[in-house]
Amino acid sequence: MASTYCNSASPSSRNIYYNHKNRWKRNPCDRYGYSSSNNNNNINCNKYSKSVRARRSNPAPISKFTTCYCWPLFKHDFNPSFFTSHFPTNPQLPSLLLPRSGAGGDGVPAMASDKLRHVDSMTTLPSRAGKIPKLNALILGEALASEEDHLIIPSQDFSEQAHVSSPAEYLEMYRRSIEDPAGFWSDFASQFYWKEKWGQTVYSENLDIRKGSINIEWFKGGITNICYNCLDANIAAGHGEKIAIYWEGNEPGVDATLTYKQLLQRVCQLANYLRDVGVKKGDAVLIYLPMLMELPIAMLACARIGAVHSVVFAGFSSESLAQRIIDCKPKIVITCNAVQRGSKTIYLKDIVDAAIAESVRNETAVDICLTYENVSALKKESTKWVEGRDTWWQDVIPKYSDTCDLEWVDAEDPLFLLYTSGSTGKPKGVLHTTGGYMVYTATTFKFAFDYKPSDVYWCTADCGWITGHSYVTYGPLLNGATVIVFEGAPNYPDPGRCWEIVDKYKVSIFYTAPTLVRSLMREGNEHVTRYSRKSLRVLGSVGEPINPSAWRWFFNLVGDSRCPISDTWWQTETGGFMITPLPGAWPQKPGSATFPFFGIQPVVVDEKGKEIEGECSGYLCVKSSWPGAFRTLYGDHERYETTYFSAFPGYYFSGDGCNRDKDGYIWLTGRVDDVINVSGHRIGTAEVESALVSHPQCAEAAVVGVEHEVKGQGIYAFVTLVEGVPYSDDLRKSLIMTVRKQIGAFAAPDKIHWAPGLPKTRSGKIMRRILRKIASKQLDELGDISTLADPGVVEELISLADS
Ligand code: 6R9
Numbered sequence: 001m002a003s004t005y006c007n008s009a010s011p012s013s014r015n016i017y018y019n020h021k022n023r024w025k026r027n028p029c030d031r032y033g034y035s036s037s038n039n040n041n042n043i044n045c046n047k048y049s050k051s052v053r054a055r056r057s058n059p060a061p062i063s064k065f066t067t068c069y070c071w072p073l074f075k076h077d078f079n080p081s082f083f084t085s086h087f088p089t090n091p092q093l094p095s096l097l098l099p100r101s102g103a104g105g106d107g108v109p110a111m112a113s114d115k116l117r118h119v120d121s122m123t124t125l126p127s128r129a130g131k132i133p134k135l136n137a138l139i140l141g142e143a144l145a146s147e148e149d150h151l152i153i154p155s156q157d158f159s160e161q162a163h164v165s166s167p168a169e170y171l172e173m174y175r176r177s178i179e180d181p182a183g184f185w186s187d188f189a190s191q192f193y194w195k196e197k198w199g200q201t202v203y204s205e206n207l208d209i210r211k212g213s214i215n216i217e218w219f220k221g222g223i224t225n226i227c228y229n230c231l232d233a234n235i236a237a238g239h240g241e242k243i244a245i246y247w248e249g250n251e252p253g254v255d256a257t258l259t260y261k262q263l264l265q266r267v268c269q270l271a272n273y274l275r276d277v278g279v280k281k282g283d284a285v286l287i288y289l290p291m292l293m294e295l296p297i298a299m300l301a302c303a304r305i306g307a308v309h310s311v312v313f314a315g316f317s318s319e320s321l322a323q324r325i326i327d328c329k330p331k332i333v334i335t336c337n338a339v340q341r342g343s344k345t346i347y348l349k350d351i352v353d354a355a356i357a358e359s360v361r362n363e364t365a366v367d368i369c370l371t372y373e374n375v376s377a378l379k380k381e382s383t384k385w386v387e388g389r390d391t392w393w394q395d396v397i398p399k400y401s402d403t404c405d406l407e408w409v410d411a412e413d414p415l416f417l418l419y420t421s422g423s424t425g426k427p428k429g430v431l432h433t434t435g436g437y438m439v440y441t442a443t444t445f446k447f448a449f450d451y452k453p454s455d456v457y458w459c460t461a462d463c464g465w466i467t468g469h470s471y472v473t474y475g476p477l478l479n480g481a482t483v484i485v486f487e488g489a490p491n492y493p494d495p496g497r498c499w500e501i502v503d504k505y506k507v508s509i510f511y512t513a514p515t516l517v518r519s520l521m522r523e524g525n526e527h528v529t530r531y532s533r534k535s536l537r538v539l540g541s542v543g544e545p546i547n548p549s550a551w552r553w554f555f556n557l558v559g560d561s562r563c564p565i566s567d568t569w570w571q572t573e574t575g576g577f578m579i580t581p582l583p584g585a586w587p588q589k590p591g592s593a594t595f596p597f598f599g600i601q602p603v604v605v606d607e608k609g610k611e612i613e614g615e616c617s618g619y620l621c622v623k624s625s626w627p628g629a630f631r632t633l634y635g636d637h638e639r640y641e642t643t644y645f646s647a648f649p650g651y652y653f654s655g656d657g658c659n660r661d662k663d664g665y666i667w668l669t670g671r672v673d674d675v676i677n678v679s680g681h682r683i684g685t686a687e688v689e690s691a692l693v694s695h696p697q698c699a700e701a702a703v704v705g706v707e708h709e710v711k712g713q714g715i716y717a718f719v720t721l722v723e724g725v726p727y728s729d730d731l732r733k734s735l736i737m738t739v740r741k742q743i744g745a746f747a748a749p750d751k752i753h754w755a756p757g758l759p760k761t762r763s764g765k766i767m768r769r770i771l772r773k774i775a776s777k778q779l780d781e782l783g784d785i786s787t788l789a790d791p792g793v794v795e796e797l798i799s800l801a802d803s
Helices: 020-026 028-032 041-057 062-068 080-086 144-148 156-161 167-179 181-189 226-239 260-276 294-304 318-328 348-361 393-399 435-448 466-478 497-505 514-521 548-558 637-645 685-693 729-742 768-775 792-799
Strands: 203-206 215-218 243-248 255-259 284-288 308-311 332-336 339-341 344-346 368-372 390-392 414-420 428-433 456-459 482-486 509-512 538-541 565-567 601-605 616-623 652-660 666-671 675-678 681-684 698-708 712-721 751-754
Touching (some): 167 181, 181 203, 181 435, 284 294, 308 318, 318 348, 348 368, 368 393, 390 393, 414 466, 456 466, 456 497, 548 565, 616 666, 637 652, 675 712, 681 685, 685 712, 712 729
Parallel strands (some): 243 482, 456 509, 538 565
Antiparallel strands (some): 203 215, 243 255, 414 428, 675 681
16 A cells, blocks of 8 residues: 655655545546546545445435434433433423434433443454543542433523524534535535535545545545635625734733735735745645734735645654654745743754754754844844845745735635644644635634634644644634634733733634643632623533533633633544534533534444443544544645554544543543643654653653643653663753653653653563553553562652652
């Protein structure tokens, strides 16, 4: 099976197009005997996709709907008495909600107790998955069982004004989205501007590795531009004077605004410059910027000319940045000289200089480094400069015209690459395309936050992560929203800063991460209560499971028990929300992400890949594609297939575990692979290990995640030193520095545990299960250690725990 999907996998090429030729060769159409060289590829693929659709919807007479789809709400998990008793604002249970005959025999849904399944052994799972941990909430000492039946019901006022006002309305829409995905998503897609409409085939997909290469396409043949739909289209609709971005600087009182019209002008100037210096459709542009307005401007400028942006979070070290530059080979890097975050100055340009030097050593030159002068952090004069390569943004960009022709692109042309951690040391370049991503981010934004044009929206995420792509930039702007972009730290100059900003801009939708909620919770309620917060109407959470006590604090204190919380489960790979409450529709359970978004068919599978029904614990997978799904890992389609589609053939495997309760609510339990989630940021254990072993005095390292009160998970590293090197605090610090330097400060281990040896099987595999128990001091749960090559190391490790 071919391993590359994009022709840019060739080191000489910088152009990120799909290789259509290869693609057709590898297209499952071939299996049906359609020739790749046939000029009527579309026609052939229509046939193929029809056959896929036929399989998918067959047999789908409406009366059998409840039994032939993955339809958790109808099939086994939906308990009608639960809603009649708990949703008084909607006292009449619509017939739609009642299980059809067949769901559980005589109209009574098959209920859970006999179906309770726990996943005990991981031995058969081929994907390096670890044992599913118990709910984080339990580990945090909160008895979730008692939470399950505690419902938070949206107020009647809220529900009445909401886009989706009741479970019945949700179910009606959800049902259509599953029965008729093409029609459902075409309706939403039609709300955007397409220069040419997509072809007859709305989508084609193969998510089953046993049937050929994995392939997902939506709206293929449709010609559009996401920047046009974010900006020009909103201006044409009469919203040119509406504020697009409120920018709030690190220091209170330093701020700026851009209307939609002004934002378009700024985007056009940069787009014209990029074109002028030779950036073309399909070229990669690397963006390493903090949360200045220039960050979304740069993303949109790339999109406008069909270039593929790759934003690297400006907290990554020069080594990590170099790794990404070497992988995607950008023509140009866009950065700024420095940023002030809280009381700290970070010299970003120095980091970029070091990264480019490292890239050059790896035969990857960067021609231009466009540098924004962030005056409040550092003056031009104090910035190190490489003549001939570096250019000041402010010197060149204002000279360009503020109108710029669009590059119209196919729905399936790449929009961006975003690197994310996997279970090996090499980050994965998640590739999203244009049309499906556009439709999906816009629709999820609108429904999950119940967005209305009068809202002021603030997402605290940085655009260096997927949340900042989909829900700072594209999703909100596609809806014509007013967005806050905040440069600073949420606890600077004091822990009330977030609520000061909420009051200042009258923020009505506030979307953040549990780690921030927990850290603000520790600072005391008075930092919240001294601000009014009365503009707030919807809250959101993302990045990791939110434990019920943080949920309650967020709901009761921040939202004055008035604002529903959209706990949105999704991933870099999914492009947009997958499981999320719709705030006016569902009674909420603190800590549960609730139910799937439209078009999403989540399934819980056991270790053998068998779907589990009813109340259960298992691996969270997704059946069938959705428009926002990633299409490949840049330059490594084989890794895409093995990482996400091979462990459980027929499904997309998320890498997360989950529980489903008796009412069908989904509770995420965290990663089951070797990925740690620190403050909502994904970090591969292998990445940290390889940084540690690069230290000359480190012989071996094994990293595990442990519960952390604020960060959700902390990084715990077992380190074996080179023979004869003594343990010391200086060495500990130097090991931590190595990780900070190679990955970034956010990946620094919280604990270094000296390890004379590591617990290994006879075949040499490190038994992380045992290390996790030692790290979390659950010594009575070590399990059988007799299979270790040297069981004695466990005692030694325990004795060194506090040294
Ligand atoms: C959007 C984002 C994805 C991983 C994902 C899961 C965790 C994200 C969550 C959540 C529970 C939520 N995750 N949202 N877990 N509840 N609401 O964070 O993308 O950086 O790719 O991380 O984050 O473990 O697999 P990404």
